[in-house]
């Protein structure tokens with residue numbers, strides 16, 4: 272299932288229906304309680320498990336090494352954030368797609384663990400479709416709250432978008448040794464509830480930097496996070512991602 276374990280003649284014989292999965296992580300601040308590797312950890316872990324599940328079910332799928340550094344400029348203020356400019360990330364995704372287009376592979380699936388990459392990922396998907404004829408897909412381990420996803424934690428008021436309840440729970444499941452739950456505090460921008468039209472997951476989005484909301488770094492309420500919630504969340508993400516990969520392998524618009 273690992274693309275990079277194959278030789279070039281083996282890669283030259285892959286089926287055109289093979290889905291190449293590229294996990295997009297991020298190395299960026301996630302508040303005082305989570306490591307800067309959070310998005311990288313989640314994207315690569317879900318991708319590994321989902322590709323394994325899909326592969327066992329007979330879906331033609333290969334896993335590319337995860338991209339650790341992506342577009343985290345909204346967290347540029349914090350030490351530990353290592354970010355690519357949008358131009359660099361766009362060129363990187365295009366160049367990876369261009370390289371894959373020299374193989375028989377015609378299906379490329381970005382599994383994106385960092386919401387800040389989503390808009391750019393959609394543009395890259397279209398660019399790769401037009402320039403190289405690839406069938407491209409952009410999915411998330413779970414749909415981000417600011418892209419219409421739901422949060423189950425009422426105290427987050429629909430704003431658990433970064434280092435909140437779900438993400439903290441997921442890291443508690445995957446790498447409990449990296450979570451400093453004793454430092455977790457709520458950081459919910461309650462002032463945004465005054466607006467009906469503008470906000471996370473509302474009809475009108477807005478440009479923001481994470482320190483616009485204060486010095487905490489995270490946006491959400493991690494205080495009630497548990498490994499059990501994280502396990503359920505992780506397993507659901509693996510299941511939906513594996514199902515998406517199976518669809519991607521047979522996807523056709525006609």
Ligand SMILES: [Zn+2]
Nearest residue numbers: 309310433434
């Ligand atoms: Zn994150």
